[in-house]
Amino acid sequence: MSTPQNSIVLLNRLLALKESAPFLLVLDTLAQSAYSLVQEFVHKSQTKEVVFLSFETVNRPIYATQFVQCDSLSSQAIIERVHALLPPSAPSAASTKSLVIIDSLNYIASEELSGFISGLMTPTIVLVGVFHSNVPRLESPITNYPQPAEFLTYIASAIFEVQPLVTDSSIDGETLEYAVENLRLPIKAGLNGAVFKLVLVSRRKSGRSLTYKFVVNTATHEVEILQEQDEVAANDDEALLKDLTTFNLTTNKKQQLAKDQVELPFLEAQNFGPGGAIVYEFEKDDDYDEEDPYEDPF
Amino acid sequence: MSASQRQDLAIYSNGCIIPPLNPAFKSLNLVTYQQGTHHTWLTQALLENALLDTCSLNSDSSQTARSLNNSRNLEDAKAHVVVVSFMNDLAHWSKNLKKCNNLDVTPSSPNFTFLDCFTNLFSKFITAPTSAQSIEAQVQELFADVTQKIVTAVRAKPAHQRLIVVVENLEFLIAATCLRANQLLCQVSALQNIASHLYVVTQLAPEAIDVSTVASSAHNPVYKATDFLVKMIYRAHLVLQVQPLATGRADDVTGVLRIVRGGLSEEMRLVTGLNVVEKEYLYLVNKDGNAKLFFR
Structure with missing residues (x-):
């Protein structure tokens, strides 16, 4: 079990490209674009070489050392351009990693995605690919071929899912989902802003994945652990009980843990397993007979 | 609705409707409309603001704009404006711009170019609309022609740094x-x-x-x-939606x-420092086509 502090360290290491994670997937929605998180990657990584593969914008970002407008290029042509810009065998690049940003993977056909991602990967490149989850999906002509979102989340070393930090308390998740489906995004609710929620799924080498939730402020470059709603509610309960009487009615974490671990009586009786078996447990005052009458004489 | 509730149109944090020129930044803006709530009044307001920096929707300039008997001069316009339409012809735009914004636009107007992409669309540019092999090349040719005409128009008429294109x-x-x-x-x-x-x-x-x-x-x-609309919203810097009352x-x-x-x-905010100020207005279009904005 990792502590909250460790998770922030992990996030910062991932943003700074210090983890061995060659393909980082960023999932965004119409309510919160991945633009701010990509800015954070550039800020934290401090890498000298940033290649921006653009399908969506014509404005070259100031941090991009190379800007490739890809909308009229085939996926093979893009791979060749990237390898020409960042030669895989460059010896000086071994210590520092180059950042390759793809502003949207939605523009690559799903059948070409695996070839595209593996074609771009070299030991010196960290690939940050944005995928928009609200773009309508198309069934693949190949039977049972995975949808691009499923395929990308399967191969990604870490998944960054950005969600809006809704400032308007009257908008709940369901309202927001309905609004997005009707392309009628709520206004003044803090959507597409510089402060957002981030759900990070980090995959270890063993294959075990860990999920963390953060609030990221890209204006100040600060990261906090997201306080879940039920945690806040629990704190509220304690606040309610405080100063109510002279008795201490609250339970601290240790007491709560101990309380949860108490095994209540008769729980065994409620498991309607195979009944009728005589279970004999040897106790210290019992007379133990060496000879077993049922033992096989041979 | 009382006159005191009337509002001025302002889109960005500095109160402007169309941002000033920034050589390092090209904006993409999406205007959506629905059946029953047409965009004409809003697009006209954008065109007027682009050309003359005024806005007939706003209370201060509407009086002066309409009180002028003569059409306003486009010679010293603030930008070159190009309208590329796949729906209406120049007669539609010139009639409405004259009536509501007191702007005279003709094929020879300085700083204004109209490109009709509909009249000859299927006779000249797209001859095989259902052929998947040729459609991309044909559309590419159409847009190459549009781009060429825009570049020629900008060169031929008094040069402006700011080029505003409405499609x-x-x-x-x-x-x-x-x-x-x-x-x-x-092509976008x-x-x-x-x-x-x-x-x-x-x-x-x-x-x-x-x-x-x-x-x-x-x-x-x-x-x-x-697919088109969602991807447009993802890549847009600003979205203006004109839609009927939900109620x-x-x-x-x-x-x-x-x-x-x-x-x-x-x-846009990081490059130009301009922030889109999100808000909702109610609007009323009169019988004569003039629109008024109200606070919501």
């Missing part, structure tokens, strides 16, 4: 032909490359939008329309104008 009902191409959304978006990028500010005006039909669809064919009209109809309100941040609005 009306571009989505007609994906509805009427087998063109895919990605192929059309490629090409237009964005030459313009300082590009405004794409498109219809948003709620019945043709299904974000959660899993289409079995790439030619499914709902899939194509949704039904009213005599003194025609519809709602919503100003929403697009997917890349943060890019």
